[in-house]
Amino acid sequence: xxxxxxxxxxxxxxxxxxxxxxxxxxxxxxxxxxxxxxxxxxxxxxxxxxxxxxxxxxxxxxxxxxxxxxxxxxxxxxxxxxxxxxxxxxxxxxxxxxxxxxxxxxxxxxxxxxxxxxxxxxxxxxxxxxxxxxxxxxxxxxxxxxxxxxxxxxxxxxxxxxxxxxxxxxxxxxxxxxxxxxxxxxxxxxxxxxxxxxxxxxxxxxxxxxxxxxxxxxxxxxxxxxxxxxxxxxxxxxxxxxxxxxxxxxxxxxxxxxxxxxxxxxxxxxxxxxxxxxxxxxxxxxxxxxxxxxxxxxxxxxxxxxxxxxxxxxxxxxxxxxxxxxxxxxxxxxxxxxxxxxxxxxxxxxxxxxxxxxxxxxxxxxxxxxxxxxxxxxxxxxxxxxxxxxxxxxxxxxxxxxxxxxxxxxxxxxxxxxxxxxxxxxxxxxxxxxxxxxxxxxxxxxxxxxxxxxxxxxxxxxxxxxxxxxxxxxxxxxxxxxxxxxxxxxxxxxxxxxxxxxxxxxxxxxxxxxxxxxxxxxxxxxxxxxxxxxxxxxxxxxxxxxxxxxxxxxxxxxxxxxxxxxxxxxxxxxxxxxxxxxxxxxxxxxxxxxxxxxxxxxxxxxxxxxxxxxxxxxxxxxxxxxxxxxxxxxxxxxxxxxxxxxxxxxxxxxxxxxxxxxxxxxxxxxxxxxxxxxxxxxxxxxxxxxxxxxxxxxxxxxxxxxxxxxxxxxxxxxxxxxxxxxxxxxxxxxxxxxxxxxxxxxxxxxxxxx
Amino acid sequence: xxxxxxxxxxxxxxxxxxxxxxxxxxxxxxxxxxxxxxxxxxxxxxxxxxxxxxxxxxxxxxxxxxxxxxxxxxxxxxxxxxxxxxxxxxxxxxxxxxxxxxxxxxxxxxxxxxxxxxxxxxxxxxxxxxxxxxxxxxxxxxxxxxxxxxxxxxxxxxxxxxxxxxxxxxxxxxxxx
Ligand code: SF4
Numbered sequence: 005x006x007x008x009x010x011x012x013x014x015x016x017x018x019x020x021x022x023x024x025x026x027x028x029x030x031x032x033x034x035x036x037x038x039x040x041x042x043x044x045x046x047x048x049x050x051x052x053x054x055x056x057x058x059x060x061x062x063x064x065x066x067x068x069x070x071x072x073x074x075x076x077x078x079x080x081x082x083x084x085x086x087x088x089x090x091x092x093x094x095x096x097x098x099x100x101x102x103x104x105x106x107x108x109x110x111x112x113x114x115x116x117x118x119x120x121x122x123x124x125x126x127x128x129x130x131x132x133x134x135x136x137x138x139x140x141x142x143x144x145x146x147x148x149x150x151x152x153x154x155x156x157x158x159x160x161x162x163x164x165x166x167x168x169x170x171x172x173x174x175x176x177x178x179x180x181x182x183x184x185x186x187x188x189x190x191x192x193x194x195x196x197x198x199x200x201x202x203x204x205x206x207x208x209x210x211x212x213x214x215x216x217x218x219x220x221x222x223x224x225x226x227x228x229x230x231x232x233x234x235x236x237x238x239x240x241x242x243x244x245x246x247x248x249x250x251x252x253x254x255x256x257x258x259x260x261x262x263x264x265x266x267x268x269x270x271x272x273x274x275x276x277x278x279x280x281x282x283x284x285x286x287x288x289x290x291x292x293x294x295x296x297x298x299x300x301x302x303x304x305x306x307x308x309x310x311x312x313x314x315x316x317x318x319x320x321x322x323x324x325x326x327x328x329x330x331x332x333x334x335x336x337x338x339x340x341x342x343x344x345x346x347x348x349x350x351x352x353x354x355x356x357x358x359x360x361x362x363x364x365x366x367x368x369x370x371x372x373x374x375x376x377x378x379x380x381x382x383x384x385x386x387x388x389x390x391x392x393x394x395x396x397x398x399x400x401x402x403x404x405x406x407x408x409x410x411x412x413x414x415x416x417x418x419x420x421x422x423x424x425x426x427x428x429x430x431x432x433x434x435x436x437x438x439x440x441x442x443x444x445x446x447x448x449x450x451x452x453x454x455x456x457x458x459x460x461x462x463x464x465x466x467x468x469x470x471x472x473x474x475x476x477x478x479x480x481x482x483x484x485x486x487x488x489x490x491x492x493x494x495x496x497x498x499x500x501x502x503x504x505x506x507x508x509x510x511x512x513x514x515x516x517x518x519x520x521x522x523x524x525x526x527x528x529x530x531x532x533x534x535x536x537x538x539x540x541x542x543x544x545x546x547x548x549x550x551x552x553x554x555x556x557x558x559x560x561x562x563x564x565x566x567x568x569x570x571x572x573x574x575x576x577x578x579x580x581x582x583x584x585x586x587x588x589x590x591x592x593x594x595x596x597x598x599x600x601x602x603x604x605x606x607x608x609x610x611x612x613x614x615x616x617x618x619x620x621x622x623x624x625x626x627x628x629x630x631x632x633x634x635x636x637x638x639x640x641x642x643x644x645x646x647x648x649x650x651x652x653x654x655x656x657x658x659x660x661x662x663x664x665x666x667x668x669x670x671x672x673x674x675x676x677x678x679x680x681x682x683x684x685x686x687x688x689x690x691x692x693x694x695x696x697x698x699x700x701x702x703x704x705x706x707x708x709x710x711x712x713x714x715x716x717x718x719x720x721x722x723x724x725x726x727x728x729x730x731x732x733x734x735x736x737x738x739x740x741x742x743x744x745x746x747x748x749x750x751x752x753x754x755x756x757x758x
Numbered sequence: 759x760x761x762x763x764x765x766x767x768x769x770x771x772x773x774x775x776x777x778x779x780x781x782x783x784x785x786x787x788x789x790x791x792x793x794x795x796x797x798x799x800x801x802x803x804x805x806x807x808x809x810x811x812x813x814x815x816x817x818x819x820x821x822x823x824x825x826x827x828x829x830x831x832x833x834x835x836x837x838x839x840x841x842x843x844x845x846x847x848x849x850x851x852x853x854x855x856x857x858x859x860x861x862x863x864x865x866x867x868x869x870x871x872x873x874x875x876x877x878x879x880x881x882x883x884x885x886x887x888x889x890x891x892x893x894x895x896x897x898x899x900x901x902x903x904x905x906x907x908x909x910x911x912x913x914x915x916x917x918x919x920x921x922x923x924x925x926x927x928x929x930x931x932x933x934x935x
């Protein structure tokens with residue numbers, strides 16, 4: 005034992021630039037403690053080091069009875085706006101294209117034991133997250149990661165996030181070529197680059213080896229690359245302006261057949277245009293997708309081309325290319341084939357779902373199906389050993405929150421299975437309906453509205469219990485769950501997706517999930533599903549059964565779920581959901597008033613419980629139901645390709661929701677949309693009553709913008725109508741939240757009198 | 759240097775229904791039933807032999823997990839120690855672990871593991887074992903009022919340094935806690 009610090013011990017094992025940055029961050033922590041750094045500046049600095057906030061970090065927590073202050077000892081010290089110093093946080097760790105080696109996995113397991121809760125959580129963007137980390141532990145945590153070549157730099161904040169890539173790159177049977185070296189070069193080229201330091205929001209990049217599979221999810225990214233061979237030359241089709249979030253945008257084609265030596269400079273040019281013209285003040289309009297939508301793809305292309313021509317040359321654009329042919333994984337063992345030897349129990353199920361035959365004969369890629377993306381530290385050590393024994397270096401994380409081992413020689417599969425099974429890492433069902441993707445939700449995310457992990461765990465347990473009796477058409481479905489409209493669980497690109505929201509009944513909040521149907525996972529997240537109705541959280545498993553039972557009974561021969569949903573039509577779907585949507589009063593069904601895995605009575609923020617137990621349906625509830633009906637009609641029109649009508653109905657739905665709020669204060673508002681919008685603006689938007697804590701006035705602007713600039717009929721495409729319907733649904737959600745806040749404020753005012 | 763993080767694991771010979779403990783942990787936060795600044799409940803029941811159900815705190819975390827057919831009642835102290843001395847620290851962590859065990863009705867404790875999630879100060883080596891084991895054995899024997907001999911747990915250098923008592927020694931009978 006000695007008095008050495010991690011800094012002393014590791015200084016020769018970390019790249020000097022990284023070392024210096026971590027030292028600087030540690031100094032900034034000290035300065036902040038001394039009150040010498042502004043909250044906002046420190047907050048962004050912290051985020052750029054991947055040290056993120058976590059639920060209750062404002063120092064408040066509802067304990068089931070009331071909201072109480074957590075008595076952190078930090079005595080008023082903060083680490084960002086409204087973020088208490090001692091509150092535990094989340095550390096995001098970048099894993100470029102998901103690639104890591106056993107030494108890195110070992111180190112990750114160690115830091116999880118020491119600074120976190122013994123769990124490595126794989127995210128939907130191939131990062132790893134540690135939760136419940138104290139800020140003051142982060143510099144040493146970063147040094148230790150740095151000693152094995154892992155960085156947390158720019159893992160959060162307004163920066164280039166982890167660059168994702170197909171976990172099968174280099175071994176895939178259908179890829180054009182291995183995108184790994186390009187994703188790798190892009191990662192290190194952009195990390196800390198001057199041209200990516202002045203963004204208004206985060207910037208996400210993905211690489212895919214082909215257009216038709218899902219692995220890279222290029223269409224949901226700010227910038228995406230799809231590999232193609234053209235006359236035996238490697239080229240990329242480049243897409244821009246995609247993103248999920250509250251209102252999803254499909255990426256659009258920026259440039260086709262871009263030669264490999266051009267991808268770094270084109271990216272740099274895109275970044276410069278984004279930094280120069282992207283929104284900076286209003287976070288909610290600051291993603292690249294809004295800039296592309298505002299300028300139009302042709303103008304955006306022109307600006308990128310102009311920027312590209314004036315970029316000063318940089319040798320790094322092409323230096324890496326000379327090594328590309330050599331950057332191929334070296335298998336540890338010779339290729340072999342299963343030879344008819346007896347197989348362990350459970351092997352067949354696992355082999356069917358978790359084993360992928362690589363294009364290199366005799367080799368397979370094995371998926372480790374992780375429940376909710378979690379692996380414990382002891383499991384991680386065991387997996388690192390297994391990787392060393394069977395595959396050497398080649399471990400990757402996936403966007404489905406799993407891990408894969410590549411280059412497993414086929415004859416080794418039974419032994420590998422046994423060793424994985426011994427540490428509970430041989431769960432079958434990878435990529436099937438039981439392999440549910442979920443964001444952290446209310447477990448740890450401060451923006452979470454409902455328990456996405458609680459729901460995912462419940463669905464998973466029930467589906468696994470039915471294993472063997474599940475219809476194959478159901479087994480193949482994808483379920484993805486987000487804890488709120490921000491879509492970190494990627495619910496838009498699943499067959500059946502859910503995102504958390506809440507409803508109010510008699511002054512009590514009820515956790516709900518919006519049901520999102522018909523999204524497409526293939527084709528890199530080829531199309532986005534649409535919300536069809538909000539259901540109390542506890543009823544979601546029943547809703548899932550109702551939908552899938554009907555699908556099994558009614559599907560035609562080869563009909564996909566997406567096609568069946570299209571054929572069924574939103575109206576019929578709504579009829580199917582309707583019995584599950586009505587919320588009984590608390591006294592009848594108290595179980596609906598808490599969320600999965602959390603026995604506390606559900607609250608959003610500090611919304612409390614009303615004193616009056618009488619059965620009262622508020623005027624707002626009646627009025628807003630009309631808005632919801634109108635938004636739903638808009639969906640039906642969209643289904644029937646009546647885009648102009650769909651768009652108009654979506655607008656009208658927002659007007660009706662605004663009217664519902666206004667009528668609480670001004671009963672005679674009437675029906676004139678212009679008057680309603682003016683009153684809405686004066687009473688709810690300008691006063692910020694309608695503002696969401698995090699999204700601010702974003703949802704209110706959906707109505708104001710559409711009202712001020714209605715599109716001409718010929719401009720209303722399917723995409724335009726689709727987007728306005730999404731916006732209308734979010735506007736209605738925001739109206740519900742606004743009504744709840746106003747009701748709570750009223751109750752607080754009344755309390756002393758009562 | 760003294761370890762900055764110490765973890766106590768008390769084993770019982772049968773498993774626990776962790777789901778039933780979720781409301782209990784929430785109540786403990788609300789009623790401040792156990793020592794330390796408690797923050798939230800983290801549910802890892804889905805990870806086999808994982809950390810189970812955690813009661814996350816600022817200075818220390820409590821958890822109950824199922825571990826290969828047994829229950830592990832765990833307390834990990836992380837920061838804000840009342841003393842800089844190794845013996846005091848182990849005693850302090852043991853006291854919190856035993857206190858929480860006393861609140862959970864179950865079988866006697868029949869094995870104890872004391873580990874150190876602090877590789878800087880307590881690398882997993884024979885030297886660390888030589889240096890720490892006597893003090894820890896004395897502290898544990900006194901705290902548990904029974905002689906406790908520790909062996910070096912896993913010697914894999916990646917793993918955290920851990921001391922393990924003899925298996926199936928009835929260390930703390932249910933009646934006593
Ligand atoms: S979708 Fe919402 S709840 Fe889930 S991680 Fe993102 S912001 Fe948090």
